[in-house]
Every structure is written in C-alpha cells, then in structure tokens.
Amino acid sequence: MSSKREPGRAGSVDALLYRQTCARFATGITVVTVVDENGHPHGMTVNSFSSVSLHPPLVLVSIDLRNAILGHFLSRQYFAINILAEDQQHLSRRFSSASENRFAGVAWTPGTGGVPLLSGVLAHFECAVEKTFEAGDHSVLVGEVRVAWYREGQPLVYYGSAYRKLDE
C-alpha cells in the first residue's frame, strides 16, 4: 500500500471540503506575539487557539511550518496570546498580511519576558513554552499560562471565512 497522498487531498478527505467544514466552527481571533533575542516584537493572526488543560493551565496554537515567525516561537521562552475585541478587525488583517513592520503604529506594552501585549484587546494570556511538536504541516505550540487577564466587552468572531460580531 502506498503512503503517498494525492495532491489536493488532506489525508482521505478532499482539502477544500476539509477547509470548508472547519470554517463551520466559529472561533475568536487572536494575535500571538513574541520578542526576538534583539527585543524586536513579532506577531501573527491565529484562530487555532484552544485551551488544553486546567491543572496546569495549558493552551495551544498551531502555526504553519512555512511561517517566518515560527522560529522565534520555537527559540524563545515566552509568548503571548492576545484575544481581539470586535473593533480590532484591522489588527487581524495587519497581523496576517505581509508588512515590513506589523507593529508600526500599534500600541502595546511588554509582559512576561517582554512579550507584546496589544492595547485594547479583550483578553490576553502570557505563556511559557511548555512543549512544541510537529503535526502534519503545522507546529503545535503548547504554553503554560503564567498570567491571564480579561475585560468585559465583545469579541471579534471568525466564521465561514468572514469576520463577524456576536448578536446579543
């Protein structure tokens, strides 16, 4: 039996069907951030966030192996997960698009180990890297939550490959 996978197919499931089916799962949107060894901030838009464990408090994000920022997450001790508020769609676009400096004009403060905490977010986690492993074409980054913070407000929602707001 061949172990080769057909192009355009994700395992035994058609890749487009897989993506469209995943898009039926409503998520929030986060910007995951890190500082490099020179103190420069890096960040990317991520909706693969999930809570993993309560004791200890663990969370995960999954990052494409082709992503330039991945090396920073794999080589640093701390990272942050910023959960965007409903009026921060521009940050989701900014941190998912090619840009010389994604942080230009973006307000943030340094958290644990200098990790960028974006201003105006709904919540954030400051995490220590607990473990990383490759799964398919992504790297899974598991973090132990060292600081958790939230405020009241409305989240930015992603559903059906589009930005949404919660209907109350």
Ligand SMILES: Cc1cc2nc3c(=O)[nH]c(=O)nc-3n(C[C@H](O)[C@H](O)[C@H](O)COP(=O)(O)O)c2cc1C
């Ligand atoms: C709503 C949304 C969610 C995303 N979620 C993820 C994700 O969970 N993992 C990932 O690797 N890329 C995700 N991306 C894509 C990355 O943000 C994008 O590929 C990355 O910022 C490109 O960075 P680079 O140009 O520095 O490689 C998402 C993009 C959007 C718009």
